[in-house]
Amino acid sequence: MRLSFNMKFNAGLDGILTTQQKMNRAQDQLTKQTRILTPADDPAASAKVLGLDQNLEQVAQFQNNSVLLKNNLALEETVLTNMRTSIDRARVLAIASGNGAYTEADKKAVAQELKNIQVELLDLMNSRNAEGGYIFSGFQDKKQTYSLNNATGIYEFQGDDGQKALQISPTIALAGNDSGKFVFEDVNARFKTTPAVISAGGATAAEVSVTDQSQFDAYYKQNYDALTPANNDFSVVLTAPSTYEIQRNGASLVPPVTGTFTPDAPIAFNGLTINISGAAAVPGQVDFSLQAPEKKNILTTIGEFITALENPALSAFEFNEAISDTLTQTTAAATNIDSFLSSIGGRVNVLDSVFGTNEDLTVNNKAYRADLSEVDYAAALTEITKQEIALQAISNTFVKVSGVSLFDYIR
Template structure:
């Protein structure tokens, strides 16, 4: 076979270039720390590595969401804890104000402290997070959660019931906030009956006092019926010679509630003291109803109590009602806050658990990815060394062979 100069030269050059390509590939593997430079190197492993990369990116986003959620929940927990402390102080001041020896000046001093606490609570209820959003406004986080209406001397909610959730795993989305409507606005006002009315007989007066609020609250929850309204009416029926029976909408209770009636002596019933005056009260009847439940903003209740403290002409019974109102609603609001704090603690526990699981998944996926794609350093260095030796050998051979020609034999 006849070999031309070009064929000889090209054959040598191809050998050099192929060896350089192999050495460069080994160097790229070492530099990029992967044995799969293109999908063609290992199609099956390449597809698996691509899936693992996507999974790692997804888990990384879940972890970022978890950190953001935990920070938001920590902020809310701090705010609610501080509010709880302030509300305990309100309760302490309300109890102290019931001291009958307090002068007008002393009540005014309590009022001033309560005003400062009210401002503090209002500020906390409008707390913003690091992104500038109001944490208790629900989805309307660019609007302050609560505002004050000077005309009615009341506070009202401006947000909504929304809870913004973030995904922390493929199947778990965790809310990072609580609506102020649920925590502060939807607080049950004190349950109490209506003013009693003398509907029959010669009674001159009838009053109802609260002797045991917790007992009445339990009775109210078990017996109040929204429809029909008539079922919430109770009748104290007085019969000769000096007996009473309490009916519900004209029907005897089960078991019957009966006893001996004495004018101006309270009749005990479900935590209430029903006092009927008048020597000619028997026979006769006094009616009262269970009023519908009301929701009231706790700041408004504190404001009403401040008004009572600042009123030097308020009667003793009216002031006691104001004290009982604020104590009951502060207890109800505190219970709301305690429940929310408990829920936050539960969410944080879930966050920590899922965060740990995601970390384990990340470690496992990275290890599997390394097994599939990472280069063996010893093998890569050995390959580079081998190709360097081969390149030196083929270069030396190419130099010698390319220098030989037919003229060398003619000389």
């Protein structure tokens, strides 16, 4: 076979270039810290690495969401805890104002402190998060949560009932806020009756008051009829010589509620105390009704009690009713806030658990990814050294072989 100079030269050059390419590849693996420089190096491992990278990015976003959620929940928890303290103070003031020794000046001083509490609660209910959104406005977080309606004097909710949820895992999304519609608006006002009305007979006065709120609440919930309003009308019918019967919508109760009537002697009925005065009350009739249920936020409750404190014309009965309303409704508002604080605590616990799980998944995925793609430093350094030696050998051989020709033999 004829071996030309060009063939020898090209063969030597190809050997040098191939060896350099192998050495450069080993250097690239070492520099980039991966053994897979292109998908062609290991198609199966390359596909798995791509999937792991996507999963790691997704988990990283879940972790960012978790941090944001935890900050938002911590803010809401702080706000609600401060509100709880203020509501407790309002309740203490309501109890204290029932002291018969309080003068009108004392009541006005209590009213002034309650005004300050009302301002503080309004500020807390209009709290904003780091992004400037109102935390209790639901989806309408650019709207102020509560504002005063000057025409009615009532603080009105401006948001909606939405909850902004963030994904913290492929299957779990948690709400990072609670709407004021549920936290502050969904609070029942005190169940009570309308004022007593003397509809027949010669009674001089009549009062119906709730003296056992728990017993009356249970009766109210079982018997209030929203479909037939007349079924909420009750009457104390007085007959000669001295008996009474309590009727509902003009009919006797089952079983009948009857007894001996004595003027000014209290009549007990399912948590109510009915007082009728006047020797000429018999025969006669006193009517009252179950008031329709309503909901009131704490700002309205405190506002109404402030009005009662500043009104010296109220009778002792009317003022005591205002105190009872305030005590019942502040307790209900505090209980509602407590339930949401508990809910926040539960969400934070889930958040911490999922966050830890995501951290473990990240560590495991990174370890698996390293096993698939990361370079073995010892192997890469060994490969570089081997290719350097091979390159030197080929270079030396190329110099010697390329210097051999027919003229060397002729000489």
